[in-house]
Amino acid sequence: MSGHVAPKSMYYAVFAALILGTALTVAAAFIDMGALNNVVMLAIAVTKAALVVLFFMHVRWGTRLTWVVAASGFFWLLILFGLTMQDYLTRGWVDGTWR
Amino acid sequence: METTAAPLNYLNNGHGLASWLLTRDHKRIALLYLWSITVFFFLGGFFALMIRLELLTPAADMVQPETYNKLFTMHGVVMVFFFLIPSIPAVLGNFLLPIMIGAKDLAFPRINLLSWYIYILGGMFTLVAAITGGVDTGWTFYAPYSTSASNSHVITAGVGIFITGFSSILTGLNFIVTTHRMRAPGMTWFRLPLFVWAHYATSLIMILGTPVIAITVLLVAVERGLHLGIFDPALGGDPVLFQHLFWFYSHPAVYIMILPAMGVVAELVQAFSRKNIFGYTFVAFSSLAIAIIGFLVWGHHLFVAGQSTYAGLVFSIISFFVAIPSAVKVFNWTATIYKGSVSWDSPMLYAFGFIGLFSIGGLTGLFLATLGMDIHMHDTYFIIAHFHYVMVGGAIFGYLGGMHYWWPKITGRMYPEGWARFAALNIFVGFNLTFFPQFIVGYLGMPRRYAMYAPEFQIYNVLSTAGATILGIGYLIPMDYFTWSLKYAPLAGDNPWGARGLEWEIPSPPPTENFTATPIVTEGTHQYAPSREVGIV
Amino acid sequence: MSEAHPGYQPPPVAIHPPGHGHTPHHPYLQHHFDNMEQQAEASTLGMWTFLVTEIMFFGGLFMAYLVYRWQSPLGFQEASHHLNIYWGAANTAILIISSLTMALAVRAAQTSQPVRTQIGWLVSTMVLGAAFLGIKAIEYSDKFRDHIVPGPYFQWEGLYPKPAEQFYSLYFAMTGLHALHMVIGLGIMAVITWMASRKTFDSEYYTPVEVAGLYWHFVDIVWIFLFPLLYLIGRHYHAA
Numbered sequence: 079m080s081g082h083v084a085p086k087s088m089y090y091a092v093f094a095a096l097i098l099g100t101a102l103t104v105a106a107a108f109i110d111m112g113a114l115n116n117v118v119m120l121a122i123a124v125t126k127a128a129l130v131v132l133f134f135m136h137v138r139w140g141t142r143l144t145w146v147v148a149a150s151g152f153f154w155l156l157i158l159f160g161l162t163m164q165d166y167l168t169r170g171w172v173d174g175t176w177r
Numbered sequence: 178m179e180t181t182a183a184p185l186n187y188l189n190n191g192h193g194l195a196s197w198l199l200t201r202d203h204k205r206i207a208l209l210y211l212w213s214i215t216v217f218f219f220l221g222g223f224f225a226l227m228i229r230l231e232l233l234t235p236a237a238d239m240v241q242p243e244t245y246n247k248l249f250t251m252h253g254v255v256m257v258f259f260f261l262i263p264s265i266p267a268v269l270g271n272f273l274l275p276i277m278i279g280a281k282d283l284a285f286p287r288i289n290l291l292s293w294y295i296y297i298l299g300g301m302f303t304l305v306a307a308i309t310g311g312v313d314t315g316w317t318f319y320a321p322y323s324t325s326a327s328n329s330h331v332i333t334a335g336v337g338i339f340i341t342g343f344s345s346i347l348t349g350l351n352f353i354v355t356t357h358r359m360r361a362p363g364m365t366w367f368r369l370p371l372f373v374w375a376h377y378a379t380s381l382i383m384i385l386g387t388p389v390i391a392i393t394v395l396l397v398a399v400e401r402g403l404h405l406g407i408f409d410p411a412l413g414g415d416p417v418l419f420q421h422l423f424w425f426y427s428h429p430a431v432y433i434m435i436l437p438a439m440g441v442v443a444e445l446v447q448a449f450s451r452k453n454i455f456g457y458t459f460v461a462f463s464s465l466a467i468a469i470i471g472f473l474v475w476g477h478h479l480f481v482a483g484q485s486t487y488a489g490l491v492f493s494i495i496s497f498f499v500a501i502p503s504a505v506k507v508f509n510w511t512a513t514i515y516k517g518s519v520s521w522d523s524p525m526l527y528a529f530g531f532i533g534l535f536s537i538g539g540l541t542g543l544f545l546a547t548l549g550m551d552i553h554m555h556d557t558y559f560i561i562a563h564f565h566y567v568m569v570g571g572a573i574f575g576y577l578g579g580m581h582y583w584w585p586k587i588t589g590r591m592y593p594e595g596w597a598r599f600a601a602l603n604i605f606v607g608f609n610l611t612f613f614p615q616f617i618v619g620y621l622g623m624p625r626r627y628a629m630y631a632p633e634f635q636i637y638n639v640l641s642t643a644g645a646t647i648l649g650i651g652y653l654i655p656m657d658y659f660t661w662s663l664k665y666a667p668l669a670g671d672n673p674w675g676a677r678g679l680e681w682e683i684p685s686p687p688p689t690e691n692f693t694a695t696p697i698v699t700e701g702t703h704q705y706a707p708s709r710e711v712g713i714v
Numbered sequence: 715m716s717e718a719h720p721g722y723q724p725p726p727v728a729i730h731p732p733g734h735g736h737t738p739h740h741p742y743l744q745h746h747f748d749n750m751e752q753q754a755e756a757s758t759l760g761m762w763t764f765l766v767t768e769i770m771f772f773g774g775l776f777m778a779y780l781v782y783r784w785q786s787p788l789g790f791q792e793a794s795h796h797l798n799i800y801w802g803a804a805n806t807a808i809l810i811i812s813s814l815t816m817a818l819a820v821r822a823a824q825t826s827q828p829v830r831t832q833i834g835w836l837v838s839t840m841v842l843g844a845a846f847l848g849i850k851a852i853e854y855s856d857k858f859r860d861h862i863v864p865g866p867y868f869q870w871e872g873l874y875p876k877p878a879e880q881f882y883s884l885y886f887a888m889t890g891l892h893a894l895h896m897v898i899g900l901g902i903m904a905v906i907t908w909m910a911s912r913k914t915f916d917s918e919y920y921t922p923v924e925v926a927g928l929y930w931h932f933v934d935i936v937w938i939f940l941f942p943l944l945y946l947i948g949r950h951y952h953a954a
Contacts, residue, residue, distance in 0.1 A: 104799070115948070151769035
């Protein structure tokens with residue numbers, strides 16, 4: 079595949095970012111931010127995953143099809159999570175009336 | 178019988194068992210699948226026969242209720258996982274997809290062969306489960322019965338289904354990559370046959386859905402084997418979670434079963450009306466729409482399972498929406514036939530059957546999508562009639578129509594048309610007699626999955642069993658004349674139907690590499706011109 | 715609709731006649747492909763499609779985790795504290811380094827580096843993968859020692875025993891499935907390393923390395939999510 083050749087420095091930079099992200103997520107776990115803890119943790123994890131996908135897995139320089147395929151996998155997971163949780167989260171809503 | 182030396186084609190290119198069992202030719206792999214799914218079809222049919230025999234009388238007098246539970250379970254497992262899901266994609270899809278897009282083979286021929294071996298391995302596990310005593314949970318394996326209380330071979334069957342899932346995944350993967358990367362020059366997406374669009378959409382479902390049932394079945398086996406509390410409430414688990422995970426795949430799975438048949442019907446109505454499809458773009462996109470929206474409706478199987486009413490509302494509304502692209506197809510097929518030059522050859526009989534029976538099945542699905550109606554009809558024979566109308570009246574009619582249409586291409590022989598029409602009629606009558614009474618008796622309250630029923634339901638069950646007998650005989654007739662045709666029927670020629678499409682421009686049977694040179698496509702492959710002579714390039 | 719021209723041109727004579735006797739091509743070009751680029755694109759698309767199935771496969775477990783953590787947030791928190799955060803963080807770092815070495819292995823093949831260099835990066839990746847599995851083995855044996863393996867011998871000393879057992883069921887299921895994928899990954903890497911040793915890869919053909927790399931990175935991504943979800947729940951309520 080006549081792929082894009084990235085300089086080694088790019089790989090080292092992404093690596094550093096990933097390690098930093100790991101350190102951040104561990105540190106953040108020990109700080110009480112209430113409901114924000116989960117948000118921060120997920121945001122860092124998603125960012126790290128995105129870095130791996132875009133740079134280590136070359137999606138940044140790949141075809142649009144590759145990007146669509148990768149994105150659709152994660153999107154479909156959201157469908158599974160979302161539509162299932164909307165059942166659990168609304169269990170207490172309707173008590174036989176429309177209130 | 179012809180005695181001239183046959184030209185080199187994929188059937189005589191290499192002899193002996195090894196040349197078939199180690200083949201990379203998508204056409205030979207399609208035939209390997211054809212043989213295996215036919216075996217499983219008749220196994221599933223045998224279980225169906227036993228069910229219908231037991232239901233001739235209201236009492237559970239032929240088999241024990243525990244045995245009856247195993248019969249309907251094995252019927253469902255075999256028919257769903259080992260016949261319906263592979264059938265059209267693994268046989269007709271494998272054979273035709275590369276040819277229809279102008280390629281020499283699928284993108285990954287060895288993975289194609291592997292998918293067949295995986296299918297056989299999974300089938301072996303399920304056969305072992307059947308022979309050593311069967312499974313009695315229903316094909317839906319609901320927890321906690323499947324994980325804790327059942328004494329049957331749940332893990333063995335579950336492993337079989339898990340393994341076979343990978344066959345489905347690999348087939349879908351192959352089709353997706355092939356369609357994206359192996360099209361001949363000039364074969365743009367909107368020149369593709371609708372059969373290809375249908376299989377592409379089916380492959381999307383295979384990829385996105387099958388892994389979820391794989392992990393679910395694995396968890397059932399783990400919970401059963403190690404007594405972990407995942408789905409069993411007695412162990413702290415959640416049985417509704419099982420149903421969410423199970424149906425997340427199993428609902429889209431029904432679209433895996435029907436979409437390929439719809440692709441077949443699109444080809445048949447064009448060929449036998451001598452007319453281009455009405456609204457090609459709409460029909461192409463409707464396949465994608467069914468695949469995508471089909472992933473958003475699974476909760477309609479959980480209306481009475483303890484799911485929240487709000488979620489039931491959401492799933493009910495979306496289930497109404499999923500009917501729209503199916504309706505688009507039915508309207509467009511009908512518009513294609515309208516003012517076409519219609520011939521009543523046996524494939525077209527199956528296409529007509531499909532359109533009528535799928536419409537009935539699909540509309541009754543809308544009844545069931547209605548929350549209030551489903552509370553009355555859930556777990557009754559109404560549901561059974563509904564899904565048999567779409568699965569048999571739809572998917573199997575599509576499969577048979579496709580097998581008849583492409584049989585001359587696959588084998589180079591033309592089956593006897595008179596017998597074929599008789600069989601089609603036989604199957605149509607038998608099918609309706611079997612399943613229409615089930616709508617009525619289900620609405621009247623007869624529950625599913627019981628060996629015994631109230632005496633006032635007997636007349637409907639007797640009619641249904643009579644129909645099933647006729648249907649069973651009907652299925653045997655094509656087996657007979659197809660087999661006969663291999664040796665004794667006249668040679669078919671390259672394009673016996675005078676149809677359009679790349680597959681009809683190559684010899685019957687095709688050479689191993691499909692095309693002697695890469696075709697260059699300049700317009701859509703299904704240009705039927707009523708005023709032109711057909712079959713002549 | 716009733717144009718005179720046919721749907722396609724009649725096949726031109728002998729563009730790609732079958733059999734060997736045609737224009738020479740790369741030894742690793744499979745015959746149903748037209749050229750190396752098509753083959754490479756098909757292979758990477760195939761691996762990405764497979765990775766989508768893996769996302770959905772692990773996704774089922776994440777779904778179960780989501781439901782049970784939502785139902786028993788405090789129980790999951792309690793249970794999570796029993797996991798050794800140092801081992802978890804070390805494993806995370808190990809996998810990130812292995813992703814770096816894997817990416818550099820792909821780059822080495824892509825830029826026709828000497829076989830020595832390619833193998834160096836590939837073997838480093840394998841060593842790190844093995845180290846990951848070694849630490850997981852230590853952690854698992856610790857669980858057995860502490861009787862927090864779900865099943866008949868599960869003994870939970872702290873609060874919320876039922877959610878704790880659920881948590882550890884998911885812990886073993888998720889990390890176990892992940893570890894299985896690591897083992898398979900090591901097998902794949904061994905094959906790639908062997909192929910590299912036979913001077914298979916250079917800038918014209920390195921697809922197997924690229925495709926193996928995609929798999930390896932995916933397994934890393936799963937751990938990127940597993941680590942905080944399993945090891946870092948509510949750590950601020952407990953001094954480590």
